[in-house]
Amino acid sequence: MAKLSSLFPPAGSNKYEIAIVAAREARRLNDWSRRTGEPIHGKVTAVALERTVHNEVPYGYEEAQQQTEQ
Secondary structure (H helix, E strand, O other): OOOHHHOOOOOOOOHHHHHHHHHHHHHHHHHHHHHHOOOOOOOHHHHHHHHHHOOOOOOOOHHHHHHHHO
16 A cells, blocks of 8 residues: 555546545445455555545546436
8 A cells, every 4th residue: 555645636636526535435445344344454544545546436426427318
């Protein structure tokens, strides 16, 4: 796992958006760990932030998805 100081958001990304996505990913990882009993190596928030910055967490906008369906 990389040090948090070495994680920089990708150019053109919104740091607040990344924080929200990482928080939801941390919540998801915690839930997964509780359900399966599998330990998460390292701090869950750090793991979630690293995954988010490296674009390993898929996310989208509900509004954009609804507009494309119409």
